[in-house]
Amino acid sequence: MNQTVNVVKIGGNIINDPRALETVLDHFSNLDGPKILIHGGGKLATELASKLGVPQTMVQGRRVTDEETLRIAIMVYGGWINKSIVAGLQSRGVQAVGVSGADLDLIRAVKRNPVPVDYGYVGDITGVNAPALTTLLRSGTTPVFAPLSHDGKGTLLNTNADTIAYEVAKSLATTFQVRLLFTFEKEGVLLDVSDDGSLVKELNPVRYAELREQGKITDGMIPKLDNAFRAIQAGVNEVILGKAEVLPRLIERSTGTRLYHDV
């Protein structure tokens, strides 16, 4: 059996909470075997844009990445957040390396089609450099991804961290057993967002479709779950959603939502 690699995506809620982040880095450091961390942006980029007087345009609930906003994303995601996490992991004995998609040509993308909506410098991923990633993992290195890709022509592109996590996990599925953990502010998929007791412990595509029809899964959860189910379909062995602060419990399946396919 192939070695298991843990691909852990941590969201903005953790980035915004230094104490919670310390806890998560403790847990992550303790994971055996090859592992990858992917972080989102949190509110720091928005705060910086506001301080610098760079207006943030939203279209259909999504931020438009103009040139100034891209620069802020590169500074905050690729610089401050990424290097702080790397330094934190190194202090815990993890041989981490912080990367954007440009580093080692790890994640190529194309600038999203400006029709029908021009989101600016946003990347749609076209490929992951799985050989380079595998070499890093096999040498005991832990990549820490900022949510940035590049177009191979010198331009960095803002890229959704959930999508990076999905694409990275998928690219490794032929070489490793892959466990993909999408962490966020909830215990997992909840039937009632205000009640942790309403946790859905397991979810398959049929049940997911039902819950969407019933309006019980909405908004931000839909792209997250779409990515998660695509990962399963693409050969990722296990996909779990839940709180990063309880990472070991997610892995041992005592909480969180586990996705599966009926065979």
Added chain:
Amino acid sequence: MNQTVNVVKIGGNIINDPRALETVLDHFSNLDGPKILIHGGGKLATELASKLGVPQTMVQGRRVTDEETLRIAIMVYGGWINKSIVAGLQSRGVQAVGVSGADLDLIRAVKRNPVPVDYGYVGDITGVNAPALTTLLRSGTTPVFAPLSHDGKGTLLNTNADTIAYEVAKSLATTFQVRLLFTFEKEGVLLDVSDDGSLVKELNPVRYAELREQGKITDGMIPKLDNAFRAIQAGVNEVILGKAEVLPRLIERSTGTRLYHDV
């Protein structure tokens, strides 16, 4: 004979001039064999600090790195400048990876003693991870260093780019032939800073001491040349100072200042 590695430090004048930077990246991409780029900060960090209203304190001509200034350094040096250079090199077919001292534990440092002057989050280098660096170079990877080190306890530290270049070059001198190029805004060491024709083509420690006594080498050139001569003493094979825009001519010795030791 061992393979030659080129260690190229580029300064703020290039970072501040996008067109000159493109030229330098063209030249750097064309260098054969293993190579390392180290970049300084330029004026972008000062500009960002000013926009954000973070006061910059100078003591004896040196900037004090308080917590806010460190964050700006990490964003601008470790994020914006570093990733932009990496994306630019990748577009030229160079398998670059952008790193701070925390990444792969490449550069350890201690926070500088606050007595007699407290410069804040500034690192004095204690060691370079030469094995990790050698592995990168041997695999065809080109490290691009931001001027940041770490203390191994989770804190990043602002660190002089010339010193990083010197320490990196020194650490490789037992494994490779090392050519260290300190580039800046002048043709090399000039007897008259306003006259490129006064270029000193070769310099040894005795002549250096003479020129200092005569007041012909002053200010910023002194720490640069001290670092450069230390590199020669530490086994670096060749140290050249000059303009980054003419990198190939520096290497073929048709311009620039070459340092040497009398044996």
